[in-house]
Amino acid sequence: MTAPILTNTRARHIFLERHGLTSRPSGPGKGADLAAAIDDLGFVQLDSVNTFARAHDLILWSRRQQYRPAALQNLLHRDRQVFEHWTHDAAAIPIASFPHWRLRFQRDEARLANRWKDERRDDFMSKTEEVLRRISDDGPCTSGQVGKDESRGSGGWWDWHPSKTALEFLWRSGQLSVLRRDGFTKVYDLTERVIPDAFRAHQPDTQDTIEWCCVGALDRLGFATSGELAAFWDNVTPAEAKAWCATALADNRIIEVDVEGVDGKLRRSFAWPEVMDRPVAAPVSRLRILSPFDPALRDRKRAERLFGFHYRIEIFVPAPQRKYGYYVFPVIEGGRLIGRIDMKRDRTVLTVTAFWAEPGVRMGGGRIKALEVELDRAAVFGGCEEVRYAAGWVR
Structure with a gap:
C-alpha cells in the first residue's frame, strides 16, 4: 500500500524537536526544569568516560547550558526525581517510570541468573x-x-x-x-x-507496560519501526513491539509512513496520525557540541540514514589506523551534523586538537567563529580557564 512520505527535511526536524535540539539551550538546568528535560528525552545514559565531561552531563548541557553536574546528582540523591537503572545501558530515568521497570526486573533476574553463571x-x-x-x-x-x-x-x-x-x-x-x-x-x-512508596506500590501488568513503552518510545522518536520502538527502552521484546504496532495500526491509532533518508531511500515506519500535518519549527542555527552518547545519535544507523553522518567511537582501533581520535565529539548546526571535534580537558585548559568537517561543509570564517564561541562556553562548563588550539586544528 502507498504510505505518505515524510521528507528527509521534515523527518530531521521532527526527530531533532523530539530530542530537544531545535530550540536554543535555555533554562535553569536544575530542579523541575532539569527533571522535565530528562522526561522529554525518556532517560539520559550514564557513562564514566571523562575526557572533557561525562556523557550524561554533556547531554544535559547541550540542551540547558546553565546546567551543572550537581543538579543531576540532586535529582537522583536528594529529590528522588530520577532513579538509576538499565535501558540499553546504565541510565538516569524519571522516577514515574519505575513501575514499568518491574517487568525488566523479572526478566533480568531470570536471564542474568542463567547467563552470568557461565560468564x-x-x-x-x-x-x-x-x-x-x-x-x-x-x-x-x-x-x-x-x-x-x-x-x-x-x-x-x-x-x-x-x-x-x-x-x-x-x-x-x-x-x-x-x-x-x-x-x-x-x-x-x-x-x-x-524508591518512594508511591512508585513502588504501583504494579502494572505486562500488557500495560508494553503499551507504556511503545507509546512513550513513539512519542519521543516521532516515527519508528517496531524494532526501534523495542530498542528505545530495551524493556520489551521485538515481538511484543511488533504485535503492539499491528494492533495499534488496525485500531487506527497509528499510521504507516515512508521516511525519506538523506540518500532518497524510503523506510517504512510507524507514526502518530498527526505527524504529516502538525507544525514543526526548523531548528535554530545554533552550533552545539554533542556527547558521543547523545540520544539523537545513539542509533548510529539511524543517524546515518537521516543525516548522512557515519559515526563510531574508535576505542578499539589502533592509533595509527584511526581516522579521528578515539573519542571525538559530534558537532551539530541547526538540522545538520557538520563535523566532529577532538578535544580534552587538561586541568584548567581545554585543548582542541582537531576539527574534521563533514563532506560538503565549508568552514568559513563565520562558522569557525561560531565553533570557537561554543568552545568558549564548553570551557566554562568544564571548569577551564582557557581554550588552547593545536596548529592546523581545522582539518
Whole structure:
C-alpha cells in the first residue's frame, strides 16, 4: 500500500524537536526544569568516560547550558526525581517510570541468573543472601565494601569478585537500588529505602507496560519501526513491539509512513496520525557540541540514514589506523551534523586538537567563529580557564 512520505527535511526536524535540539539551550538546568528535560528525552545514559565531561552531563548541557553536574546528582540523591537503572545501558530515568521497570526486573533476574553463571567467575548466587543481609543490617555499601576476603580479578571491566556480581544482580533484579554515586562509584541500598512508596506500590501488568513503552518510545522518536520502538527502552521484546504496532495500526491509532533518508531511500515506519500535518519549527542555527552518547545519535544507523553522518567511537582501533581520535565529539548546526571535534580537558585548559568537517561543509570564517564561541562556553562548563588550539586544528 502507498504510505505518505515524510521528507528527509521534515523527518530531521521532527526527530531533532523530539530530542530537544531545535530550540536554543535555555533554562535553569536544575530542579523541575532539569527533571522535565530528562522526561522529554525518556532517560539520559550514564557513562564514566571523562575526557572533557561525562556523557550524561554533556547531554544535559547541550540542551540547558546553565546546567551543572550537581543538579543531576540532586535529582537522583536528594529529590528522588530520577532513579538509576538499565535501558540499553546504565541510565538516569524519571522516577514515574519505575513501575514499568518491574517487568525488566523479572526478566533480568531470570536471564542474568542463567547467563552470568557461565560468564562470571565463582558462584555469585551463593553470595546474594549474604549481601542482602549485610545491607539490611549495616546500611548502604559499595562493591568495595563486600566480599573483602574474595580475590579481585585482573581480567578487565567484567572480571568481578562474586559479591560484586551479587550486588549487580540484586540491582538489576530490583531488590537493590542505587542510593547515590560517590564520584562514579555506585552506592547500593535496599529498594524500599530508596524508591518512594508511591512508585513502588504501583504494579502494572505486562500488557500495560508494553503499551507504556511503545507509546512513550513513539512519542519521543516521532516515527519508528517496531524494532526501534523495542530498542528505545530495551524493556520489551521485538515481538511484543511488533504485535503492539499491528494492533495499534488496525485500531487506527497509528499510521504507516515512508521516511525519506538523506540518500532518497524510503523506510517504512510507524507514526502518530498527526505527524504529516502538525507544525514543526526548523531548528535554530545554533552550533552545539554533542556527547558521543547523545540520544539523537545513539542509533548510529539511524543517524546515518537521516543525516548522512557515519559515526563510531574508535576505542578499539589502533592509533595509527584511526581516522579521528578515539573519542571525538559530534558537532551539530541547526538540522545538520557538520563535523566532529577532538578535544580534552587538561586541568584548567581545554585543548582542541582537531576539527574534521563533514563532506560538503565549508568552514568559513563565520562558522569557525561560531565553533570557537561554543568552545568558549564548553570551557566554562568544564571548569577551564582557557581554550588552547593545536596548529592546523581545522582539518
